[in-house]
Amino acid sequence: QSVLTQPPSVSGAPGQRVTISCTGSSSNLGAGFDVHWYQRLPGTAPKLLIYVNSNRPSGVPDRFSGSKSGTSASLAITGLQAEDEADYYCQSYDNSLSGHVFGTGTKVAVL
């Protein structure tokens, strides 16, 4: 029931920059609802990585950054590190569903 679309996977060499897109619609991102990003390391619970489009919680490295424009959002990881191998999910609120929605998820691989 994901209404936010993400690429299934992205990859990059250590030190490179990768971006993950999150595409929504007029009932969620396009309606002005904020986007949030989560990192799910293997075998662990999701961790809040970016909130309200571009803000980092305390303790999240500034290698992670987020942005939102219209019906799309993106997460960028600069200076990719091996420890960044994880699944990443965007999340927002949807008017039509009257509830929270998650993206389809993106697996980041460090080559």
Add this chain to the structure above:
Amino acid sequence: QVQLQESGPGLVKPSETLSLTCTVSGDSISNYYWSWIRQPPGKGLEWIGYIYYSGSTNYNPSLKSRLTISIDTSKKQFSLKLSSMTDADTAIYYCARGTVTVGNFDYWGQGTLVTVSS
């Protein structure tokens, strides 16, 4: 430090009702909404529903007919009941704290795997 801990059975028979409880520690249960989120094997995250500390609820429309979320503020616990379980409900179930003003989930439990099988 806020901590959430899920508890409940790891195995449920088809057609039965799943009951899970999440215990909150490290902060007040007030002024937040308390959510359940799940992840089926090999699939993405799915928001199940939430309950505000006052008791008001909001459920995923796809689960609404089978779902009840309740809260016991005195015990700092909230619970999920999902009836008529099927194979499709096999998943890791997470409880999480939602921030009212921001709309994100800032603290999560470690998750509990629930398998539906006879």
